[in-house]
Amino acid sequence: MKRILLAVAAALAAISLFLLTSASSNTDLFVGSYPYLLALNGVLVVALAGLVGVQLRQLWREYRGREFGSRLKYRLVLMFALMGVVPGLVVYAVSLQFLVRSIQSWFDVRVESALEGGIALGQNALDYLVSQISDKADDMVLELDGTGQVSPVLLNRLREQATVGGVTVMAANGQVLATAADATAGLIPDLPSPNQLRQARQSRHFHAVESQSDGRLVIRVIVPIPLRTLAGEPNLLQLTQAVPETFGRHAEAVQEAYREYQQLTLGREGLNRIYTLTLTLTLLLALLTAVAAAFIIARRLAAPLLILAEGTQAVAQGDFSQRQALPARDELGVLTQSFNRMTRQLEEARAAAQRSGAAVESARAYLESVLANLSTGVLAFSAEGKLRAANHGAMQVLGDELAGFEDIALAEWPRLTHFRNALLDGFDANEGDWQAQIELPVKDSTPLALLIHGSRLPAGSGGGLVVVFDDISHLVAAQRTAAWGEVAQRLAHEIKNPLTPIQLSAERLAFKLADKLDDRGREMLERGTTTIVNQVEAMKNLVNAFREYARLPAPQFAAIDLNALIREVLDLYESAAALIRLELAPELPRVQGDASQIRQVIHNMLQNAQDALAGVAQAELRVITRREGERVVLLFRDNGPGFPVEVLAHAFEPYFTTKSRGTGLGLAMVKKIVDEHGGDVRLANRDGSGAEVRIRLRLAETNGEY
Amino acid sequence: MRACALMLMLALTQGVRADDARILSAEVVRGDGGYVLNADIDIELNSRLADAVMRGVSLYFTTELRIERPRWYWLNEVAVDRSLEYRLSYHAITRSYRLSIGTIHQSFDTLEAAVRTMQRVRNWQVAELDQIVAGVSHEVALRFQLDTSQLPKLFQVTAVGSRDWKLGTDWMTWTFLPGAAGLR
Numbered sequence: 082m083k084r085i086l087l088a089v090a091a092a093l094a095a096i097s098l099f100l101l102t103s104a105s106s107n108t109d110l111f112v113g114s115y116p117y118l119l120a121l122n123g124v125l126v127v128a129l130a131g132l133v134g135v136q137l138r139q140l141w142r143e144y145r146g147r148e149f150g151s152r153l154k155y156r157l158v159l160m161f162a163l164m165g166v167v168p169g170l171v172v173y174a175v176s177l178q179f180l181v182r183s184i185q186s187w188f189d190v191r192v193e194s195a196l197e198g199g200i201a202l203g204q205n206a207l208d209y210l211v212s213q214i215s216d217k218a219d220d221m222v223l224e225l226d227g228t229g230q231v232s233p234v235l236l237n238r239l240r241e242q243a244t245v246g247g248v249t250v251m252a253a254n255g256q257v258l259a260t261a262a263d264a265t266a267g268l269i270p271d272l273p274s275p276n277q278l279r280q281a282r283q284s285r286h287f288h289a290v291e292s293q294s295d296g297r298l299v300i301r302v303i304v305p306i307p308l309r310t311l312a313g314e315p316n317l318l319q320l321t322q323a324v325p326e327t328f329g330r331h332a333e334a335v336q337e338a339y340r341e342y343q344q345l346t347l348g349r350e351g352l353n354r355i356y357t358l359t360l361t362l363t364l365l366l367a368l369l370t371a372v373a374a375a376f377i378i379a380r381r382l383a384a385p386l387l388i389l390a391e392g393t394q395a396v397a398q399g400d401f402s403q404r405q406a407l408p409a410r411d412e413l414g415v416l417t418q419s420f421n422r423m424t425r426q427l428e429e430a431r432a433a434a435q436r437s438g439a440a441v442e443s444a445r446a447y448l449e450s451v452l453a454n455l456s457t458g459v460l461a462f463s464a465e466g467k468l469r470a471a472n473h474g475a476m477q478v479l480g481d482e483l484a485g486f487e488d489i490a491l492a493e494w495p496r497l498t499h500f501r502n503a504l505l506d507g508f509d510a511n512e513g514d515w516q517a518q519i520e521l522p523v524k525d526s527t528p529l530a531l532l533i534h535g536s537r538l539p540a541g542s543g544g545g546l547v548v549v550f551d552d553i554s555h556l557v558a559a560q561r562t563a564a565w566g567e568v569a570q571r572l573a574h575e576i577k578n579p580l581t582p583i584q585l586s587a588e589r590l591a592f593k594l595a596d597k598l599d600d601r602g603r604e605m606l607e608r609g610t611t612t613i614v615n616q617v618e619a620m621k622n623l624v625n626a627f628r629e630y631a632r633l634p635a636p637q638f639a640a641i642d643l644n645a646l647i648r649e650v651l652d653l654y655e656s657a658a659a660l661i662r663l664e665l666a667p668e669l670p671r672v673q674g675d676a677s678q679i680r681q682v683i684h685n686m687l688q689n690a691q692d693a694l695a696g697v698a699q700a701e702l703r704v705i706t707r708r709e710g711e712r713v714v715l716l717f718r719d720n721g722p723g724f725p726v727e728v729l730a731h732a733f734e735p736y737f738t739t740k741s742r743g744t745g746l747g748l749a750m751v752k753k754i755v756d757e758h759g760g761d762v763r764l765a766n767r768d769g770s771g772a773e774v775r776i777r778l779r780l781a782e783t784n785g786e787y
Numbered sequence: 788m789r790a791c792a793l794m795l796m797l798a799l800t801q802g803v804r805a806d807d808a809r810i811l812s813a814e815v816v817r818g819d820g821g822y823v824l825n826a827d828i829d830i831e832l833n834s835r836l837a838d839a840v841m842r843g844v845s846l847y848f849t850t851e852l853r854i855e856r857p858r859w860y861w862l863n864e865v866a867v868d869r870s871l872e873y874r875l876s877y878h879a880i881t882r883s884y885r886l887s888i889g890t891i892h893q894s895f896d897t898l899e900a901a902v903r904t905m906q907r908v909r910n911w912q913v914a915e916l917d918q919i920v921a922g923v924s925h926e927v928a929l930r931f932q933l934d935t936s937q938l939p940k941l942f943q944v945t946a947v948g949s950r951d952w953k954l955g956t957d958w959m960t961w962t963f964l965p966g967a968a969g970l971r
Binding site: 200203204290292298333339340341344346347 | 838839842843844878879880881882883885894939942
C-alpha cells in the first residue's frame with residue numbers, strides 16, 4: 082500500500098519536475114501553466130512530506146514501544162536517509178551557488194553602458210537630423226518670407242535645394258496651401274494631427290519624430306512663416322523627411338537589444354526565483370522520495386532478520402511453529418529456510434523426547450501405583466542409609482507416617498527401634514539378600530509378626546538397600562489355630578476312645594467287688610470308682626469342648642440386633658458378683674452374624690470377665706456398643722488386673738490360660754467366631770487398670786434398616 | 788515549503804485588488820447602429836510598472852465588458868462579452884510612449900498622456916442592436932486590469948504573488964434597461 086503510494090508519488094514528481102524544468106527553459110508553451118506546475122509540485126512535496134511524516138511517526142511509535150526490530154529499522158532508515166540526503170544537499174548547494182553566480186555574470190556593467198551608449202547615439206543622431214531639418218526649415222522660411230502666395234514650383238525648387246522629403250505650406254487651421262514632395266511620397270501630403278498643429282501654433286518650433294505604421298521613422302518639423310503685418314495668423318511651413326532606412330533599422334536593433342537587456346535586468350529576480358524554486362522543489366522531491374524509499378528498503382531488509390529474530394525468541398520460549406520463509410532468492414531467504422528446517426528438527430527431537438519421557442513417566446506411575454497398593458511394606462534406602470521411599474503399605478504395617486525419616490540415617494531412627502535393629506542386624510549379618518521373621522511389640526496390643534526380606538541394589542544404579550516386609554500376624558495366628566484344631570480333634574478322638582472302657586470298667590469293678598469287700602473296703606471302692614467316673618465324665622466334657630472348637634459349624638448369617646442379644650444373655654448373670662453396666666447405643670444398626678454364635682461370644686466374654694474380676698473389690702464391668710463407620714463395636718471394659726504382658730501375645734491360642742480352671746478355649750473360640758464373621762478382636766490394657774476387649778462386627782447388608 | 792507559501796499568497800492575492808485602480812463612471816448608451824460604452828477609469832501606474840515601461844517592457848491592459856440577461860431557471864445568458872486590449876510601450880530612440888489598440892497606435896511624449904488616453908473610454912461600440920433586448924433589464928459588468936498573462940515569462944513569475952504587478956479594478960456591475968440609458 083505504502084509502496085504503491087510512494088511509487089505513484091515518485092512518478093508524479095518526476096513528471097511534474099520534467100514539466101517544471103521544461104517550463105523554466107524559454108518555451109512559451111508552459112508560460113501560462115507555470116504557476117500550476119509549481120502548485121502541483123508543491124502539493125506533491127507536501128504529500129511526500131506527509132508520507133514520510135506518517136512513516137516517521139510509525140517508526141517512532143515502534144521505537145518508543147520498544148517493539149522488536151524497531152532499533153534495526155531505525156538505524157537502517159537513518160543510514161539510507163543520510164546516504165540520500167547528504168549528497169543531495171551538497172549537489173543542491175553547489176548548483177544553487179553556480180546558478181546564482183552564472184545569472185549574475187550575465188549582467189555586465191560594460192554591456193549595459195554600451196547599450197545605453199548605443200541608445201544615446203541613436204537619440205543624438207536623430208536629434209542631429211531633426212536640427213538639420215529644422216535649420217532647413219528656418220532657411221526656407223527666409224526664402225518664403227514676403228511672398229504672399231507660394232507657388233508649388235517654387236516650393237518644389239526649395240525642397241530640392243534643401244533635399245527634404247516633403248514640404249507643405251498650410252494655413253493656421255491646417256488647410257493645405259501648397260505642397261511638394263519627392264517621388265516616394267504620395268500625392269496627398271502627410272498632414273500633422275490637430276494636436277501637433279496646436280503645438281506648432283503655440284511654439285516657434287515644433288519638431289517630432291514619428292514612427293510610421295510600417296516601422297519607418299519620419300521627422301516632422303513645423304515652423305510658422307512670419308507675416309509682415311501683425312494682423313492674422315501666420316501660415317505654417319511643414320517639412321517632413323524620412324529617416325534613412327538603414328539608420329532606422331540599426332536604431333531599432335539597438336533598441337531591441339537594450340529592451341531585452343533591460344527586461345533581463347528587471348526579470349533577474351524572477352529568473353533567480355524560477356531556478357531556485359525549481360531546484361528546491363527538485364531537491365525536496367528527490368530527498369523526500371529517497372527518505373520514503375529508505376523506509377521501505379529498511380523494512381524490506383529488516384524483514385528476514387526480524388523473522389529470524391522473532392523465530393529465535395519463539396524457539397527460546399518453546400514455540401516451534403514455522404516462520405514465514407522468504408523465497409530463496411538471496412542468502413537471507415536461504416537463511417530463513419534453514420532456520421525453519423532447524424526449528425522443525427528441534428521440534429521433532431523435542432516431541433520424541435517428550436514421548437519417551439511420557440512413556441517412562443507412565444511406567445513409573447504404574448510401578449508406583451502397584452507399589453502403593455501393595456499391602457506389603459516396601460522401604461528403599463539410599464547408599465548412605467537414608468530413607469528414599471516408603472510405600473503406603475509400609476506405613477500401614479508399621480503404624481507410622483515415617484515423617485522426616487528421609488533426612489536421617491537408619492541407625493538414628495528415633496522410633497521403631499525393634500524394626501530398626503532387626504534391619505541393621507540383617508544387613509550386618511548378610512552380604513547379599515536376607516530374610517528374617519521378627520516379632521514387633523505393639524504397645525498395649527498383640528505384637529505384630531513381620532516377615533522381612535532385605536536386599537541390596539546393584540552399585541551400578543547408585544546402590545542402596547531395599548526392605549520388603551509383610552505383616553504375617555494373621556497367617557501365624559491362622560496356622561496356630563489350624564494346628565490347635567488338628568491337635569484338639571486328634572486328642573479328642575484318642576482320649577475319648579479309652580474313656581468309655583475306663584468308666585465301664587470302673588463301674589463293673591464297683592459292681593462286682595462291692596459284695597466281696599468289707600464296709601471299709603466297699604466305701605473306698607465306691608469313692609474310688611466315683612472319682613474315676615467323675616473324672617472320666619469331666620474328661621469327656623473337655624474332649625467334647627475341644628471337638629466343638631475344632632468343628633465349629635459355619636455361621637448362618639442373619640441381621641441380628643446386638644443390643645437385644647446382649648440383654649438376653651445378661652439375664653443369666655443377674656446374680657453375678659460384679660456390677661455389670663450397660664452402655665448401649667440407642668439406635669444401633671443390625672449386624673451381620675449368627676445369633677447363637679454371637680451369643681456364645683458374649684457369653685464367653687462375660688464369663689471371662691467374671692473370672693478376671695473374682696476377688697476384686699467393687700468389681701465393675703461395662704458393656705458398650707456403638708457404631709464406628711461401617712462397623713459396630715462391642716466393648717467390654719473391666720477394672721480388674723488386666724492382661725499380663727505375656728498373655729497378650731498368645732491369648733487367642735487354645736489352652737493358653739492363666740486361670741486355675743477352664744478349658745482355655747474361651748478367647749480362642751471368640752477369636753475364631755469373630756474371624757469367621759469378618760470382624761476382629763483386639764485385647765488391650767487400659768491406661769489406668771483393667772482390660773479392654775474390643776470386638777468389631779460388620780453391619781448387616783440391609784444398611785440403614787433395623 | 789516555498790511552493791506552499793507561494794500557493795498561499797496566490798490564493799490570498801486573487802481576491803485582493805490594488806486600491807490605485809477604480810472605475811469612476813460607466814454607462815452603456817444607445818449609439819449609432821448599436822450600443823456604446825462610455826467610461827472613466829482612474830488608474831495610476833506604480834513606480835515599479837512605470838520603471839518597467841521605461842525599460843522597454845510592453846504592458847497589456849484590457850477593458851472587459853460583459854452583459855448578461857438574467858434567467859430564473861439557469862445561469863444567466865451571456866449577451867455580450869467583449870474586451871478592449873491596449874498595449875503600452877516605450878520607444879527609446881524617439882523617447883516617446885506608444886499606445887496600441889490592435890494595429891492602430893499613437894505616440895505620446897509622456898507616460899501620463901498615454902495612460903490618460905486609456906482611462907477615457909468613449910463610444911466603444913460593444914453591442915449590435917439585436918444583441919440587446921429592449922425593455923429587459925441586463926446585468927452589465929465592467930473591469931479594467933493589467934493583463935499579466937501577456938508579460939514576458941520572467942515577469943510572470945515575479946508577478947505571481949507580487950502586489951506591484953497587480954493593477955486593475957474589481958468587476959463593476961450595474962443593471963441596464965435598454966430603452967433608457969443605464970447610467971452609473
